[in-house]
C-alpha cells in the first residue's frame with residue numbers, strides 16, 4: 001500500500017489488483033470499501049466538457065461525490081463554467097503530460113473517461129490518462145466505451161469499436177481495476193441521427209430481422225449508471241445496461257400509437273446487403289478523420305442488428321432507485337416537444 005500526502009492525513013492507496021480484474025479478490029474489495037468509508041469519494045473525470053461527461057459529473061455531484069474534471073486549456077470556457085456551477089473542481093491540464101494529470105488525480109478513488117475521438121484520443125490520450133491514474137495510485141478506471149458489447153465482435157467489423165478493443169489490450173495489462181459500461185446505443189439517436197424511424201415517410205427502416213431487439217439507453221441513464229459504478233468499489237470488468245430493448249416491429253407499434261399515424265416496416269435487405277453498402281459508402285466517402293462518417297453509423301446499425309448483440313442479461317438492477325427511460329417515453333417526449341415546441 002502506498003501512502004500519498006492527501007488532505008489531513010487521509011489514506012490514499014495503491015491496491016494490488018490482480019491482472020484479471022474480472023475476479024477482484026477479497027482483499028481488494030475490503031481495502032477499497034474501507035478506503036471509501038474513510039475518504040469522501042473523489043471521482044476524476046476526463047471528457048467532462050462533453051455531452052456524456054458533463055452528465056456523468058452532474059450525476060456524481062447529485063450523489064455527493066467530490067468531482068474533479070480535467071480539461072484542456074482550450075476547452076470551451078462556457079462549458080467549464082457550467083461544470084463549476086455544478087460544484088465540479090475543474091483543472092486545466094496539458095493532456096500530453098501524464099505527470100501533470102496524475103497530480104490532478106491524487107486521492108481519487110476512480111477515474112472516469114468520457115473522451116470522444118479517434119485513435120489520437122481513444123488510444124493515445126486515454127493511455128496518458130490511464131498512465132496518470134496508475135501513477136497517482138487510483139484503484140479504478142472506467143474507459144470511454146459506452147457502446148454495444150464489442151467483445152462479441154471481431155476486429156474489422158466496426159472501426160470505432162476496434163479502437164476500444166485495442167485500448168483494452170493496454171488497459172488490462174495495467175495494475176488498475178477497469179470497468180467497461182456497455183449501453184447499446186444512446187436512445188436519443190432514435191429521434192436524431194439514426195435512420196431507423198423515418199418520421200416523414202412513416203417508415204421503420206431496418207435490416208435483417210424485424211423481431212431482433214435492439215438495446216437503447218438514454219444519455220442521462222448512462223450517465224447515472226456510470227456515476228453509480230464509479231462510486232461502487234467492487235464493479236466487475238464489464239457491466240451491461242439497456243434502458244429498453246425494442247425490435248423494429250415493436251417500434252412500429254410504439255410510433256404508430258404515439259403519433260396516431262400508420263407507420264410501416266421497410267426492409268431494404270438483410271445484413272449482408274448492408275455490409276456491401278457499407279463497403280461502397282466507405283469507398284465513396286471515406287471520411288477517415290471523421291468520428292462518425294455515414295459508413296460508421298451503418299456499421300453500428302449492422303452490429304446492433306446482429307444476433308451477437310442480443311442481450312441475454314443486463315445489470316440494470318445493480319443500483320436501486322434508477323428509473324430506466326423506455327423508448328416509448330423518449331419518443332413521446334420528443335413528439336410532444338415537436339408538436340408543441
Ligand SMILES: NC(=O)c1ccc[n+]([C@@H]2O[C@H](COP(=O)([O-])OP(=O)(O)OC[C@H]3O[C@@H](n4cnc5c(N)ncnc54)[C@H](OP(=O)(O)O)[C@@H]3O)[C@@H](O)[C@H]2O)c1
Pocket residue numbers: 046047048049050051052053071072074075076079095114115116117120121125144145146147148183184185186189
Ligand atoms: N452508444 C452510443 O450510441 C454513443 C453515442 C455517442 C457517443 N458515445 C460515446 O460516449 C462517449 C462520450 O461521447 P460524447 O458524445 O459525450 O462526446 P463529446 O460530447 O464529443 O465530448 C468529447 C469530450 O472529449 C474531450 N476531448 C476530445 N478530444 C480530446 C483530446 N484530444 N484531449 C482531451 N480531451 C478531448 C472533449 O473536450 P473539449 O471540450 O476540450 O473538446 C470533450 O470533453 C464516447 O465514448 C462516445 O463514443 C456513444
